[in-house]
Amino acid sequence: MKKHIIVDGQIFQTLARHRGMGRYSEYLLSSIISSGSYESATIILSENNRGELTSSEEKLLFKHANVVHLNLFDSSETNVLDAEVHNKIVLNEYIENLNFKSIEIDYLLLAPFQEPLVSVFPDEVSKFLVFYDLIPYLYHEQYIHKMPFEKYLSHYKILFEADKLLAISESVKSDICLYLGVSSQKVEAIHGAAVRSNTPARPISNFDLPKKFILMPTGDDPRKNNAKGVEGFELFNSKNDNSYQLIITSNIHFSEKVKLQNLSNNLIFTGNLDEAELDWLYDKSDVVMFVSESEGLGLPVLEAVGAGSKVVCSSIDVFKEISNNAFYYCDETNPISISNALSSAVNKKLSSAQESEYKRILDYYDWPKTATRAIDAMKDNQLAHSNQKKRIAVFTPRPDGISAIGKVVSETHPSMLKYFDIDYFYEEGPANISTRPNYLQYISNYYPAANFSVESYADYDAVFYHIGNSEYHLQSIANGLYLPGYVIVHDTNISDAYRVMAERDVISRARADLESEITKKGGYTLSNHLATIVTNQIGIITHSDYALNAVREISTEVYSQKVNLPTNTPTIVKQRDYKSLSFGLAGIIADIKGTEVIESLVKNPSNNKHSFLLFGYNYSTDSTIKRLNSYSNVMVETNVTDLDFVKKMKKLDVFVNYRMKYQGETSLSTLEAMRQGVVVIVRNVGWYAELPDDAVVKVESIEDVADKINELVNNPQILKDISKKAVHYIQKHHTHEEYARGMLNLINSSNKTTTSENLKINKMLLNHKVKSMSDLLKGRKL
Amino acid sequence: MRITKSKLKEVYHKIDNKITGIITRLGSSEEKIVISHPEILVRDDRSLENLFGAARRYDVEDFFVLHKEKEKRDLSIGYRLLLKSYQGSRDGAMSIAKKIYKLRYDR
Numbered sequence: 044m045k046k047h048i049i050v051d052g053q054i055f056q057t058l059a060r061h062r063g064m065g066r067y068s069e070y071l072l073s074s075i076i077s078s079g080s081y082e083s084a085t086i087i088l089s090e091n092n093r094g095e096l097t098s099s100e101e102k103l104l105f106k107h108a109n110v111v112h113l114n115l116f117d118s119s120e121t122n123v124l125d126a127e128v129h130n131k132i133v134l135n136e137y138i139e140n141l142n143f144k145s146i147e148i149d150y151l152l153l154a155p156f157q158e159p160l161v162s163v164f165p166d167e168v169s170k171f172l173v174f175y176d177l178i179p180y181l182y183h184e185q186y187i188h189k190m191p192f193e194k195y196l197s198h199y200k201i202l203f204e205a206d207k208l209l210a211i212s213e214s215v216k217s218d219i220c221l222y223l224g225v226s227s228q229k230v231e232a233i234h235g236a237a238v239r240s241n242t243p244a245r246p247i248s249n250f251d252l253p254k255k256f257i258l259m260p261t262g263d264d265p266r267k268n269n270a271k272g273v274e275g276f277e278l279f280n281s282k283n284d285n286s287y288q289l290i291i292t293s294n295i296h297f298s299e300k301v302k303l304q305n306l307s308n309n310l311i312f313t314g315n316l317d318e319a320e321l322d323w324l325y326d327k328s329d330v331v332m333f334v335s336e337s338e339g340l341g342l343p344v345l346e347a348v349g350a351g352s353k354v355v356c357s358s359i360d361v362f363k364e365i366s367n368n369a370f371y372y373c374d375e376t377n378p379i380s381i382s383n384a385l386s387s388a389v390n391k392k393l394s395s396a397q398e399s400e401y402k403r404i405l406d407y408y409d410w411p412k413t414a415t416r417a418i419d420a421m422k423d424n425q426l427a428h429s430n431q432k433k434r435i436a437v438f439t440p441r442p443d444g445i446s447a448i449g450k451v452v453s454e455t456h457p458s459m460l461k462y463f464d465i466d467y468f469y470e471e472g473p474a475n476i477s478t479r480p481n482y483l484q485y486i487s488n489y490y491p492a493a494n495f496s497v498e499s500y501a502d503y504d505a506v507f508y509h510i511g512n513s514e515y516h517l518q519s520i521a522n523g524l525y526l527p528g529y530v531i532v533h534d535t536n537i538s539d540a541y542r543v544m545a546e547r548d549v550i551s552r553a554r555a556d557l558e559s560e561i562t563k564k565g566g567y568t569l570s571n572h573l574a575t576i577v578t579n580q581i582g583i584i585t586h587s588d589y590a591l592n593a594v595r596e597i598s599t600e601v602y603s604q605k606v607n608l609p610t611n612t613p614t615i616v617k618q619r620d621y622k623s624l625s626f627g628l629a630g631i632i633a634d635i636k637g638t639e640v641i642e643s644l645v646k647n648p649s650n651n652k653h654s655f656l657l658f659g660y661n662y663s664t665d666s667t668i669k670r671l672n673s674y675s676n677v678m679v680e681t682n683v684t685d686l687d688f689v690k691k692m693k694k695l696d697v698f699v700n701y702r703m704k705y706q707g708e709t710s711l712s713t714l715e716a717m718r719q720g721v722v723v724i725v726r727n728v729g730w731y732a733e734l735p736d737d738a739v740v741k742v743e744s745i746e747d748v749a750d751k752i753n754e755l756v757n758n759p760q761i762l763k764d765i766s767k768k769a770v771h772y773i774q775k776h777h778t779h780e781e782y783a784r785g786m787l788n789l790i791n792s793s794n795k796t797t798t799s800e801n802l803k804i805n806k807m808l809l810n811h812k813v814k815s816m817s818d819l820l821k822g823r824k825l
Numbered sequence: 826m827r828i829t830k831s832k833l834k835e836v837y838h839k840i841d842n843k844i845t846g847i848i849t850r851l852g853s854s855e856e857k858i859v860i861s862h863p864e865i866l867v868r869d870d871r872s873l874e875n876l877f878g879a880a881r882r883y884d885v886e887d888f889f890v891l892h893k894e895k896e897k898r899d900l901s902i903g904y905r906l907l908l909k910s911y912q913g914s915r916d917g918a919m920s921i922a923k924k925i926y927k928l929r930y931d932r
C-alpha cells in the first residue's frame with residue numbers, strides 16, 4: 044500500500060527559495076512527487092505568507108501536489124518555544140481531520156534550520172528531515188555572532204525527534220554521527236545533483252568576458268576560504284605573465300572585497316547572478332576553482348562537472364566523496380598547493396579517465412536518483428518507539444566545557460531519548476572556554492546542579508551522577524553523598540575533587556580528611572575517596588573492569604556493572620599510506636599524561652623525519668609548552684575546538700597515550716583516536732590493558748615506547764592491521780545505543796538486587812516521606 | 826563611532842543588573858549567612874563502620890539540613906512589589922522599543 048507524503052514547504056515562502064537550499068528543496072520535492080511513489084503529496088504552507096511566493100508561482104511550483112495553508116507561526120513575531128507549541132497543535136489538528144491514518148503518512152521537513160521559520164513535526168507520523176550541513180555548529184566561533192544562534196540550536200530538537208535524517212552527502216552523515224552522536228542507522232546520505240536554470244544560459248549584461256580566466260563561485264563566508272584562493276590564484280598568475288583574471292561570483296562585502304583586492308589586481312567581482320547567468324559562466328569556463336574549507340555537498344563542483352569544466356578543489360572529504368580522481372585537488376590552507384593545482388589544470392583537456400569519471404558522477408548525482416534514495420530511506424524506517432520512558436535526572440559537567448564527560452553526555456543524548464525523558468543538572472567548569480555549542484540547554488530541561496534538592500529527587504525514576512576527579516563534579520558528589528542514585532564512575536581516585544570541595548567550602552576540611560581516613564582504613568587499593576559515595580548508591584556504572592573491581596572492593600552489596608564509554612565512529616575513515624608518520628598526543632596536555640614521553644621521542648635523532656603534534660587543553664606549565672614548541676618537528680596547539688580536535692586527530696598515524704600515573708580513568712581521546720583508525724600506544728595498565736591486544740599497541744615502560752615506534756615505522760602492515768581493528772572494535776563495542784541501554788539495565792537490575800538500605804531511602808524520598816535528618820539516616824548503622 | 830546591537834545589549838544588561846541588584850540587596854532582610862559545616866563525630870574506636878557512620882551523618886546534615894537553610898533569602902513584600910513593577914515596566918518599554926526599531930529598520 045502506498046503511503047501519503049506531507050511536506051513542510053514554508054521555505055518556498057522565504058527569500059531562501061532562490062538560494063542553494065531552496066533550489067535543492069525544489070528539485071528534490073519535484074522528483075519525489077513525479078516518482079509516483081506516494082498515494083498523494085501535500086505541501087504545507089503558512090497562511091501568514093511573507094510575500095515571497097505569489098499564488099501564480101505557488102500553482103506553478105506545486106502543480107502536481109495538494110497545497111494546504113495553515114496558521115503557522117514563525118520566530119519573527121513569536122518566540123521559538125511558543126511558535127513550536129502553536130504549530131504542533133495546528134499540525135496535529137490538521138492530521139487528525141485527514142481521511143487517512145497518521146501511520147500512513149511520511150512527513151518531510153525540507154528546511155529545518157531556516158530562519159525565521161519554526162518547522163515542527165506533528166505527532167504519530169513518520170518523521171523525516173533533510174539535513175544540509177553542520178557548518179554553523181562546527182564553526183560556531185565564526186557563526187555565533189552572524190546568526191540567531193540560540194534559535195539555531197533550538198531547532199536541534201526536531202533533529203533528534205526525526206525518525207531519519209536525509210543527509211545531502213556522506214560527509215554530512217559522518218559529521219552528524221561524529222559530532223552529535225546520532226546513530227548512523229538514523230542517517231541516510233541521499234546526495235543531490237547540479238542545479239541548472241529552468242531557462243537557457245544567458246550572458247551577463249554589460250560584462251566583458253576576459254580571454255583567459257578562472258571562475259571562482261563562492262560566497263561571503265569565512266569558510267569559503269576566499270583569501271587563500273585569491274593568494275593561490277595570484278601565485279599561479281604570476282607564473283603565467285598575469286594573463287588570467289579571477290572571476291568571483293556572489294555579493295562580497297565591501298571590506299572583504301578591499302581585502303581581496305589587496306592580494307590581487309586581477310579580480311572581477313560579478314555580484315549576485317541569476318541562475319541562467321551563472322550557467323553561462325560555467326559553460327564558458329575552462330577551470331572552476333572551489334577551495335572551500337567545508338561544504339555540505341559542493342553544488343559548484345557538480346555544476347562545473349555538468350558544464351564539462353575542469354575543477355580545482357580542496358582535498359576535503361565531501362569533494363573526494365564525489366570523486367577521488369576526477370579533479371585537481373589542493374591543500375586549501377596552502378596557496379602554493381592551490382597555485383600548483385591551477386597550473387596542472389589549465390591548458391589541458393579532460394583526460395579520457397576524467398571524462399568517464401564525469402559521466403559516472405553525472406549519472407549518480409541526478410535528481411530522480413536522489414529522490415529514489417530519499418524515498419527508499421523513508422520506506423526503510425523501522426525505528427521502534429519506546430512508549431514507557433523513565434524520567435531521569437542527569438548530573439553533568441557543562442557540555443560546552445573542556446570536560447570529556449560533558450561531551451559524552453551531550454553525544455549520548457540522541458540515544459538516551461529512546462528510553463528516557465531527561466532533565467540535566469549541569470556544573471560550571473574551571474575555564475570559560477567554549478569547545479562546542481551547548482544545544483542541550485535549548486532542547487531539554489537544563490538546570491544548575493546547585494538547584495537540585497530532596498524535593499526535586501522525588502520527580503524522577505532515577506538520578507544519575509557522573510563522578511570524576513575534577514571541579515566539574517562537586518555538586519554531583521555532594522548530592523550523591525546524601526541522595527541515593529546511580530553513580531557513573533569516571534575516575535576511581537576522586538581525592539582532588541574532595542580537595543576542591545573543601546577549598547570552596549562545599550564541605551569542611553575535616554570531612555575531606557575523614558574520606559581519606561576511610562580509604563586507608565578500608566584498605567581500598569584500587570580507589571581513593573570513593574567509598575562513601577559508592578556505598579550510598581542504588582547502582583554503579585563503571586567503564587572498565589579495573590574500576591568495577593575498585594567498586595566491588597568497597598561494596599559488593601551495591602549493584603554495579605561495566606558499560607563501555609561511548610563514542611561514535613565516522614562513516615568516512617581516512618585511508619593512510621604510512622609513508623611518513625605523524626605522531627601525536629591529544630586531550631588534556633598535562634605532565635601526568637605523557638608529555639615527557641613525546642619529548643623523549645623528539646630528542647631521539649632517528650625520529651627527525653617524523654612530525655609530532657600535541658593538541659588539546661593545556662594543563663601544563665607555560666615553560667613546558669614553550670620548550671616543546673622549540674623543537675623543529677613539534678607543533679603544540681592548545682585550547683582547540685571540537686572541530687580542530689577531530690581534524691588534528693585525523694591527521695595522526697600514531698597516538699601516544701602513555702599515562703605516567705594511572706587513576707582508574709578511561710580515556711576518551713584514546714577511543715577518539717581509535718575510531719579514526721589512528722594506532723594508539725598505551726601503557727599496559729588499568730582500562731588500557733583491557734583494550735584488545737590487536738586494536739592498540741601496549742607497552743610496559745616508557746623505554747618500550749621508542750622500541751615499539753621503531754618497530755611500527757618499519758612495518759606499515761602492522762599499522763594498517765591495528766588501524767582497521769581499532770575502528771571495528773569501537774564501532775562494535777562503544778556505541779551510544781549500548782550506553783543508553785546499559786543505563787536502563789542498571790535501573791532495572793539494581794532495583795531488584797542492590798542494598799535494601801539505600802532502596803528504602805530511595806522509596807521514602809520518592810514518596811515524599813523524608814521530612815527530617817533522621818528520616819534520611821533511618822536504618823543506617825551510624 | 827557606530828553603536829552595535831551587542832554593545833547596546835551589554836549596556837542594557839549592565840544597567841538592569843545594577844537596578845535589580847540594588848533592589849534585591851535592600852530588600853533582603855536576612856544577614857548574609859556564614860557557611861558553616863557540621864562537626865564530625867566519630868565513636869571512639871574509629872572502626873570503618875563508625876567512620877562511614879560519621880561521614881553519612883555529616884553528609885546528610887550538611888547537604889540536607891544546612892544547605893536548605895542557606896537557600897532561604899526572601900525579599901520583603903514591599904521590595905518584591907517594587908522589583909515586579911520595575912520588571913513589568915522594563916519589559917513593556919523594551920517591547921515598545923523593539924516594535925519601533927522593527928518599523929524603522931526591518932521593512
